[in-house]
Amino acid sequence: MRALLREFVFNLDESQLWPPHIATINPPLWEAAHVAWFAEWFCVRDAYNTANGETRADIASIWLESDAFLNSNTIAHGARWHLPQLTRARTLDFLDRNLEATLRALERAADDAEALHRFRLAMFHEAMHLEAFAWAAQTLSWKAPSWARIGIDSAMHASISNHAALAEFQLSEKHDSSRYQFDNESGLSPQHALTLEDSAELVTNSKFVQFVESGAYTRATQRAHPMYWRSHSNGDWQQRRFDRWIALAEDEPVVHVNAQEAEAYAAWNGARLPSEAELHSLFSSQPNLWHGQVWEWTSTPFAPYVAPEQFKPGLYREYSQPWFDGKHRVLRGGSFATLPIMHHPHYRNFFTPARGDVFAGFRVIGA
Ligand SMILES: [Fe+2]
Numbered sequence: 001m002r003a004l005l006r007e008f009v010f011n012l013d014e015s016q017l018w019p020p021h022i023a024t025i026n027p028p029l030w031e032a033a034h035v036a037w038f039a040e041w042f043c044v045r046d047a048y049n050t051a052n053g054e055t056r057a058d059i060a061s062i063w064l065e066s067d068a069f070l071n072s073n074t075i076a077h078g079a080r081w082h083l084p085q086l087t088r089a090r091t092l093d094f095l096d097r098n099l100e101a102t103l104r105a106l107e108r109a110a111d112d113a114e115a116l117h118r119f120r121l122a123m124f125h126e127a128m129h130l131e132a133f134a135w136a137a138q139t140l141s142w143k144a145p146s147w148a149r150i151g152i153d154s155a156m157h158a159s160i161s162n163h164a165a166l167a168e169f170q171l172s173e174k175h176d177s178s179r180y181q182f183d184n185e186s187g188l189s190p191q192h193a194l195t196l197e198d199s200a201e202l203v204t205n206s207k208f209v210q211f212v213e214s215g216a217y218t219r220a221t222q223r224a225h226p227m228y229w230r231s232h233s234n235g236d237w238q239q240r241r242f243d244r245w246i247a248l249a250e251d252e253p254v255v256h257v258n259a260q261e262a263e264a265y266a267a268w269n270g271a272r273l274p275s276e277a278e279l280h281s282l283f284s285s286q287p288n289l290w291h292g293q294v295w296e297w298t299s300t301p302f303a304p305y306v307a308p309e310q311f312k313p314g315l316y317r318e319y320s321q322p323w324f325d326g327k328h329r330v331l332r333g334g335s336f337a338t339l340p341i342m343h344h345p346h347y348r349n350f351f352t353p354a355r356g357d358v359f360a361g362f363r364v365i366g367a
Contacts, residue, residue, distance in 0.1 A: 001126050001339065002099045005032055008133060008145050009091060016142065017088060021081050024357050025136040030070070030080040033091045035129050036098035037061070037070035039122040042315065044101045046118075055317055062101065063094050073318050120180045121316055127339035134337035135357050137242055138228070138256075144242040148337035180341075183314035183321075184348060187305035190277035194285065200274075200363040202253035202294065203265060209237060209248070211265050220264035227256045227356040252293070253361040259297045259329050259353030262362040271364035276300035276330045276348075278365060283332075283345040290345045292338070294361035295331040302328040302350035323350050335359035 009032045018027055026034070041047045045057035061067060069075050069083050102122065109115045134148040211217050212225055225231070228240040229248065237248040257265075259273070266272045274282065276298040283290045303324050304311040313321050328350040334343035337359055351358055 001123065001130060002095060004130060004145070004147050005035060005126065005133075006092060006095050008032075009088065009095070012088070016140070018081065019136075019140050021078060022139060023077065024355065025139055026077075026132070027081055027086075028133065028136065029086040029088060029091045030083060031129055031133065031136075033063075033066070033086060033094055034070045034072060035126050036095050037063075037066050038125050039102050040066075040098050041071075042118040043122050044098070044105050047315075049313075049315065049317055053317075062097055063090075066094075118315060121314075124180060124182075124342060125316070127342045130339055131335070131337050131342075131359075135359070138240075138359075139357055141240065141243050145337075147339060148242075182348070183312065183316075183319060184302075184304050185346070186312070187310075189280050189305060189346065190275075190300075191284075192275065192277035192281045194278055194281045200282075200365055201289070202291070202296070202361050202363045203262075204250065205237075205239075205248050205252055205254050206250040208254040208257070208265065209250075211268055212237075214268070216268045217261070217264065220268070221261055226254070226261060227258075253291075255294045255335075255359055255361050256356050257297075257361060258356040259362075261356070262297045262364075263299075265362075266364040269364060271366040273297055273299040273362060274365045276332065279332050279363075280346075287345075290333060292334050292336075292343055292345070294333075294335050294359055295349055296333055297353075297360055297362040298330045298332060300330045301326050302330050302348070320350075327352055329353050331358075331360055 009028060012028060017029055019025070040061055041057055045059040045061065047055050047057040049055050057067075063070075067074075069079075069085070102119070106119055109119065130145070130147055134145050137143070137145055137148070208217075208226070212229075217226075218224060225237075230238050230240070230245070232238050232247075238245045239248045240246075262273055277300070279296060279298055302320075304320070308324065311321065311324075313319070329352070331349040331351060332347065333345050334347060335358075349358075351360070
């Protein structure tokens with residue numbers, strides 16, 4: 001993954017290093033350096049949580065003062081665009097030196113789950129940011145990062161269906177014990193009994209076009225069409241995929257719809273979005289229904305599986321808990337731009353319902 005990130009930063013044009021300030025993305029040099037900072041913080045500097053709710057590291061960073069500008073918990077989003085010390089050369093050097101130091105620390109670490117937890121955490125964190133780079137590339141009309149090429153080189157469903165992980169899914173009532181778990185997954189996953197007729201495929205572009213062309217989409221959203229769509233002069237719809245406008249692929253799942261658009265579509269069909277429990281049960285009973293091309297919106301607010309008072313934050317204390325605020329929704333699974341180590345129907349992501357920039361689609365229940 002570090003090689004992918006390095007290549008991405010190395011290949012950016014000068015004009016791409018500091019894009020305009022947009023709330024849903026980070027400037028790429030900051031984001032790349034932050035990934036290395038995070039790995040250093042937990043894996044090399046042995047950061048730990050204190051009894052009074054702080055996370056500390058007693059070992060200094062190889063980039064002195066990096067704590068002041070690369071810790072996402074303490075640097076304001078807007079301030080990330082005003083960091084002249086973040087040059088491409090320094091960022092690449094930090095990525096390389098950090099990788100070496102992290103691998104050295106890994107060699108020294110005990111071979112048990114507790115000791116390896118922080119290394120796994122850093123890897124998953126890096127994977128999450130790689131997908132975030134892909135959202136940024138989509139937002140800014142940049143070419144697709146190499147790890148997101150699945151979605152442009154072939155029909156998404158064809159490429160994902162042979163995903164090795166999919167064949168191995170034996171979803172059961174219990175978690176897959178070999179899979180890394182985030183703190184928000186502790187406790188039993190929600191279950192909901194579903195009947196077969198409730199099973200539903202992902203809503204496709206062609207179905208969503210009917211909704212848009214009926215006028216109901218505009219009445220519900222006050223918008224002419226979904227994000228990254230345009231009407232071609234011949235009347236056909238096109239979609240922007242990274243830096244290219246292409247014909248809207250009729251059979252592919254609709255993507256870049258926010259939860260409000262998804263709910264409006266469902267209501268137009270006399271249906272609704274599945275809850276997280278329903279989606280979990282659907283994937284458990286019919287694993288073939290999970291293709292993983294797009295994240296899937298649910299109707300469930302993001303919260304721990306356990307009662308809130310029983311929730312224990314993990315080593316990365318701010319990963320989940322700040323977002324148990326009733327304003328975020330659970331999405332499940334992963335998208336064509338999700339790294340294989342994270343791509344799993346049990347994986348819970350969380351976004352506010354208005355986010356249409358992420359690679360999310362949906363299915364409906366009860367249509
Ligand atoms: Fe991060």
